Amino acid sequence: MTLIQNKKAYFNYEILEKTEAGIELLGFEVKSLKKGQGSLEGSHITIRGNEAFIINMQIPPYQPANTPKDYDPLRNRRLLLTKKEISSLLEEEKQKGLTIIPLSVYNKGRKLKLEIAVVRGKKKYDKRETIKKRDTDREIRRTLKNE
Numbered sequence: 530m531t532l533i534q535n536k537k538a539y540f541n542y543e544i545l546e547k548t549e550a551g552i553e554l555l556g557f558e559v560k561s562l563k564k565g566q567g568s569l570e571g572s573h574i575t576i577r578g579n580e581a582f583i584i585n586m587q588i589p590p591y592q593p594a595n596t597p598k599d600y601d602p603l604r605n606r607r608l609l610l611t612k613k614e615i616s617s618l619l620e621e622e623k624q625k626g627l628t629i630i631p632l633s634v635y636n637k638g639r640k641l642k643l644e645i646a647v648v649r650g651k652k653k654y655d656k657r658e659t660i661k662k663r664d665t666d667r668e669i670r671r672t673l674k675n676e
Contacts, residue, residue: 532562
């Protein structure tokens, strides 16, 4: 079950490769995500010293009164990946024009997983093409529904 999604990722980027990663969270962050709070907007993944981190993922406190005073909702969170996965992501990140972004956070059994993707940014004309295709599909569905 998907808890939160990066809705603009499919519009702003061309997705090349998807991967699943675990994420290191605090207890109240897990509760907050399971409640559907949080945002992946503007977040990305970097690799430092054979470890992958998600930057700018916002998770508000579950119960603001009970959270530690020094809690930062935008803190960097470590991703749980194998060395092989990290090295392949690092190789792809070094290529010009490619970045790694999160697509969604979802349940897998009792665990929370993060779907990440290696992406290339779309140009303005590609975005226009996407909008045009979406509008024509909507028109087709509307006419079929009315018949």
